[in-house]
Amino acid sequence: MSDYFEEIEIGETDAFGTYEVTEEDVVSFGEQFDPQPFHVDEDAARESMFGGLVASGWHTASMTMRLLVDNFLADSRALGAVGIDDLRFPSPVRPGDALRVETEVVDKEVWDEDRGLVHCAIETSNAEGVVLTMVGLVLWERE
Template identity: 45%
Template sequence: MIYFEDLEPGTRRVFGSYAVTREEVLEFARQYDPQPFHLSDEAAAATHFGRLAASGWHSCAMTMAVMVRAMKEHPVASLGSPGIDELRWLKPVHPGDTITVAGTIIDKTASRSRPDLGSYRTATSVTNQDGVEVLRFTSIVLIKRRSAPE
């Protein structure tokens, strides 16, 4: 189990990869983001996307799936997140792409009001199979401390 005390700013971790399928892009779009360029090859071809593109929110969901899968393999004493900062969709994600998620710990802060927890910020980057960055954000994570200070 990884606790607050184990975190070192500057540490980079590759969480893993995710293969983007046409079926998932269409299913997500139909349910959550039914804009034409997420639903139709023809509509997407008439836009700057050029071809069917995953919703940015779907890209975020796939990113989260990769991160949670990695946390199951290497458990983190995570207590969830109060949010993210600076979310940017940089390039479209297309069916057939494989995205890779990595993060670098920026900093960590012990809670002053809750000695049993802290938080840390991670610069998260998502790249496609060509190494092109498609998504970027700063995550904020709450995490348990191994032992509360006296």
């Protein structure tokens, strides 16, 4: 992504990854933040609609955020997000998956004299397909 808000173009895209999902991470996150049986108990997960252990959607969002920071935001003029629109988890993430992220700038608007708001569509995928979609609403430094 470009340095300043004024340089960002609607339609601009990027792709990066990967994040390797481990069983230990799925269970640890689940135990701490979303202790439903299909996130923390392999036997119970096998009996669930998922047929096995799956990551919490919130864990999927967190892994996506890690990829975004490491590959997209850390060296940018992004100032933080004001929200997320249309967060969806169309397919589960399982231990052993490798996640990849694609982004597209879908809109932008002036926020105030110092900042602009960038609407960025984000799609996270594994080898099977899309596992997360959302639109990040990110404030960006203006020139």
